[in-house]
Amino acid sequence: MRFDFQKQWPALLVAIALTLGSCTGTNPSAADSPDATTAPPTPVATTPTDPAILADLPRLEGQATVELMVNGSPITIEVNGGDAPITAGNFVDLVERGVYDGTRFHRVVREPEPFVVQGGDPQSADASVPVSQLGTGGFTDPETGQPRMIPLEILPEGADQPTYSKTFQQAGITESPALTHERGAVAMARSEFPDSASSQFYITLTDVPFLDGSYAVFGQVTDGMDVVDGIEQGDAIESATVVEGLENLQRPEAGAASE
Template identity: 70%
Template sequence: MRYLHLSTLFPRLVALLAVIFLVSCASLSSVADTSSIPGAQSNTSMANLPRLNGDATVVITVNDRPITIQVNGAAAPITAGNFVDLVNRGVYDGTVFHRVVREPQPFVVQGGDPQSTDPTVSPQLYGTGSFIDPKTNRPRYIPLEILGKGSSTPTYSQAGKVSPQLNHTRGAVAMARSQLPDSASAQFYIALQQLDFLDGNYAVFGYVTEGMDVVDSIQMGDRIQSAKVVAGLEHLQQP
């Protein structure tokens, strides 16, 4: 990962990266706990993953207020396809925003853990779940996908190797993952401010185009009431 000047930013980076990086203690983790699951590193073949061959628009409703996300399938076809597919399946409906970090400065809101809809699962475990593909009854993981500037083809599975076309500006929507590059599944986050030090290390696949004020108001424990694909579903290609 590329760091800024550590003399001034090290304390901030430690606090902020803890939100996205997986640690061994489940109560502190905030991304899918894939480190102990066989097959997490040897991710599902991309041929078996959904793709988005174009753009799509998703509307997420939180506290009766809409958040509109423009999903970029041209720059991130696998990542965007996975997200749109999960939205269309209703996977995100009822899921919890289990991490909200605004102090010491705005960072991210993070949610989308499918197991957070299960009343038998302890809230302490929110942030450790993945999407279980009903076809295989196994977690579905997607590779880290970064389209570099000046490139027509994304780079896969290589954190921090390219300068991305899709950056972590305020309102960027990206996939959360563990320290394994290819461990993203369902959980996503929305950047509350520009986060340059995450660029190239996490896969941005879209941006909030309306409702950023709603994102700013999200509190930990708030649920996604609904997530709908309102345009571009015809661009979703199933394996």
């Protein structure tokens, strides 16, 4: 299919916005420099495929169903731990902790064509936080006092294990991801560094194939896309609830990974 650069350029700018300044520890000024995305991100010092690192993170062994209440109406998300166990486990764990309750969608892009709604910044639950600061926050683990970052995790179609810490382009992978950015896909926002996703997520308002292989999709809206379509910037997640599959969430045992 022919790529219409002129038509897609506004959406690409928003993709840059999804990438830059979307998580704790990012440099907001980098968002003013689109050229920053042209070079591969600096590799992390330790690969998250190290079992000790993965053992420190929640994991979803199977499926779960999450319900978001927005503007008094439910949005049902099927969370796919089979294809994205760490990313899905992180999301379900944060839902169960109540991290998303009261947070607001700080980025909504529909013009010049539908793109995404983005939320999940814990700062957005505090009305005193300036709007200009939203999109820079992430989850801090109260037990450790440290930000929780999760690795970029994308399963190539037909593969047994996800690829970690690299986009498909960086890893030289030509296959499609098992989970793609079709309308209603739920995926993690991150900074320019692959392993910087925390709590922020977005829902696609249309098919967005050029994000495939660069961002981690972990779920799909199965009911309530009409509610998603009506979300405006500043709308709150009144509640987020795991309604099914919580037994599939595996949390790390305290101190297990550090022994």
